[in-house]
Amino acid sequence: MPEHTPAKPADSVVTGAGILLDHVTKRYPGQARPAVDGLTMEIPAGKTVMLVGPSGCGKTTTLKMINRLIEPSEGRIVVDGDDVTQMNGDRLRRGIGYVIQAGGLFPHMTVATNIGIVPRMLGWTRERVAARVDELLELVSLDPEQYRDRYPKELSGGQQQRVGVARALAADPPVLLMDEPFGAVDPITRLRLQDELINIQDELQKTIVCVTHDFDEAVKLGDWIAIFDEGAQLVQYDTPERILGNPANEFVENFIGSGAGLKQLTLTRVADVGMEKAVLARPGEPAGDVLARIVAAGHGHAVVVDSRERPIQWLSRRKLDRLETIGSTPDPALPVVGSRATLSDALDTMLVSSAGAALVTGRRDVFKGVIDIKTVMDAIGRSQDAAALDSTDAPVGLNTGIFSTPATGDEGDDSAPADNPGPSGAAGDAPAAP
């Protein structure tokens, strides 16, 4: 996917901080094998890194060691260039957003009180906290007037999860840790929350570390995916494209499951691929005129849009032939996809429609263009080509060995992603050996 590597949009600024786990080990008393064994992992600033793996693989332990809810037995945690392994844990955690499953809202506090917890601990004035609460509720698409004084039990699961995200963002922390954030909501709500998180992240550019057991979620949300085996053995740490197109070994292949090709379709959004123009028509026009326009343009169909540019009908030459004037009744079976939808959604819509193509709409359902199956096929081909190339900017992720040694395949020889200034300093001053 193109937006991983090249320059970011000009209007968004990275507010995240890089994180470095430096030879981090966690041993629990009475357990023979460490839960996390000598993990070295770089998390680039402003990126979303998904930690995935089977249950008990140590991914959650790894996450909780970043904010030291679990104290590492050995190794260092470096956030934004500062070694935080020795600092006061409570102070560290106030500077790191933390989202857990189902939001983890305090049931005896209102939405506003829940969101204001960290700002109040940081000594913000009452007015500043109140203003921030409203701002955050807007950010997570909840109307402040309606929701700020509600109690969590008066919210749906999805709304609770949104408030959970708002609460984690309250003091504008550079890093957001999420522990299976969308595990407790229904699939439809989960998709919507994922889309919203992507939008929020586009705007805020935090560093997000997110644990999930859902590989599809990792593919959808992650700039980078770290796949763990037991003992937090980092099996592969790469972009979703490359993990899907070029799995490191059988374990990763099994973990991806079937349909890697189809999953690649979830990586690209309709807006990112080319759309074709269409001949537009308005209700009330003589059908003959429209037919003439299609023939002149060499198209097979005309799109009828209403006064607000929303598509209402999609007429073939044959249908136009039979009509006198264009009608204004919307066709309920119209194959329409939003421009933020994934290619996977678009393909699904196309397969259902007889046309083998779908209409793309943008904001306020305004018609934008037509996408067809050939466009989708081209996109798959392109992403497979991209995956075959070696990624030169992958962050470091190792379990053993020495940080600067070029080893373990294609991921050990680069100490920092090219496009992120944050953690490169952190990576640079890492010791050569523990």
Add this chain to the structure above:
Amino acid sequence: MSRAPAPGRAAWRGLALQLAGIVAAGLGLAGWLATADLSKTELTTLAPAALWGYTVEHLQLTLVAAVIVLLIAVPLGVALTRTAMRRFTGPVLTAANIGQAAPAIGLVVLLAFWLGFGFWAATMGLVLYALLPVLRNTIVGLQQVDARLVEAGRGMGMSAAAVLLRVELPLAVPVMLAGIRTAMVLLVGTAALATFINGGGLGILITTGVNLKLTSVLVTGSLLVALLALLVDWLGRVVEQLARPKGL
């Protein structure tokens, strides 16, 4: 949100009924005492001032014991739910269970031989007897707080003390108050035994009534203890209604 007040209103209606019942029974007792044909001994024993004195003594026993119980059981319960102390929870609950399982009268009398007869021995017995419900409900109340909420609090940078005060205790309040109410009712009933070791209270009416075969005195004493227990129960329920955290 519109559904929220309904259960609360039902609870308040129940409370109003309970209070009305207690007041009616109290008035009935007073009316009967005023009109009944009582002997001289009965009149002396049941004089309003004497009854008031016994009731005050009884309440003193109950309240002092309750305060001591709270001071011991709540901090102990909190301590026993902290990670470092959790392994002691079982043994301590067992010990507290013994306090409650032992017959109250035996406990009170044994303590009297140790501490001497009087108010404080009685209070000690009552404390041992009422410790368990408060301790157990404090522990259960804190244990039933969703561990993920504690983790969410710590994850946001709240200190362990802040999580305890602002998350765990408020959420444990309903269960803890139920335990405290149970203990108070137990205390009012058990305080009637204090009279055996010269500890005062309404129990004296019952023993006098039994010893001198004065049924009116016996009935008055028993009714007053019962009404007092119901009144304390009512007060406890009112506090529970008022102190329940909103949003639960």
